[in-house]
Amino acid sequence: MLILSIGSLAIRLQYASLVGLASLLSAVLLTSSLRASDLPASGAKFTATDSISLDIDPLPDAKECLEGLRWKPDAFEVTCESVEGEHGDLLVRFPSAMPSGDTINDKVCLEWYVAKDASGQPVTARAVVVVHESGRGMTVGRIFARGLAAQGLHTFMVQMPGYGVRRTESTGKPELMLTSMKQAVADVRRARDVVVCMPLVDDTIIGVQGTSLGGFVTSTVAGMDDGFDRVYILLAGGNLHDVILSGAKDAAKVRERLESLGINGDKVRELARPVEPLRLAHRINPQKTWLYSGMYDDVVPPKCSFALAEAAKLPEGHHIEMPTDHYTGIVFLPSVIVEIKKSMQDE
DSSP: OEEOOBOSSSBOOSSOOHHHHHHHHHHHHSOOOOOGGGSOOTTOEEEEEOOOOOOOOSSHHHHHHHHHHOOOOOEEEEEEEOOSSSSOSEEEEEEOSSOOSOTTTTEEEEEEEOOBOTTSOBOOEEEEEEEOOSSTTOHHHHHHHHHHHHTTOEEEEEEOTTSGGGOOTTSOOGGGHHHHHHHHHHHHHHHHHHHTTSTTEEEEEEEEEEETHHHHHHHHHHHHOSOOSEEEEESOOSOHHHHHHHOOTHHHHHHHHHHHTTOOTHHHHHHHGGGOGGGTGGGSOGGGEEEEEETTOSSSOHHHHHHHHHHTTOOTTSEEEESSOTTGGGGGHHHHHHHHHHHHHOO
């Protein structure tokens, strides 16, 4: 376990200075200027193939969990679309492996933030799939996506079910969060196979990074199989039902909404169980997984992060405790991004 320290008056970043934060925020605000000819054109189509493992886990509970999360591997079509606005350089669309029945929601969307050289031209590079937090604006997910792209990595931010262009009147409601997480897990795992078929992507190492809600999704994805070569989990952990039943702020809002619908206690546990990270944590590769938790987090209590770290048997230096709560952790994003870049470069 690695602990980042606090100074007497302010947080002293051990891996990046506040200058790094300013640089990162500047990168987030700037839109990439790429030539259209360097990327697939809008309407370009590719064929991807599922690589999900169908191995049988010897533990009955894990076996049951995997059966609920898997689908029959198949080939599927991937389509590129132009971006309206500043979020990414291209949109990459593909069918959800676990459809909900809503045609708009079931067309997954990746925001592709292209890696580029000093002259602003796209380059061949390794890639990271980013899984955003619960906020409707997906702000932290997009900060990660732009920050990692600025470090020379292709990043593909998944818009989870009910978010962004996937949102409809029947999706995006807080009470659907738990049920939609199962689809989100499938979408993130399939996103790996989409990314490796895209031009400019060096597929020797593909990473996945998730924050908060996206961190829980990422944790479960990491336990499904060895599809991703690097896993980075921020402000998340295990025992999802405990977060909903006892967490503050954002978790409390979800809890209140669920309670207004008569969903509490055992019902919350029942809804969270299909995507509970701890059911598959023993399958996570500890040597290629890093967990960043907040020492003063009252949304995802530290005990939930420790539960995942222990169940996954993360080695020394792979569970980093940050002296922050669930929201002020943003000041550590530059250091986390630098650490991700470094480990993505390692063989």
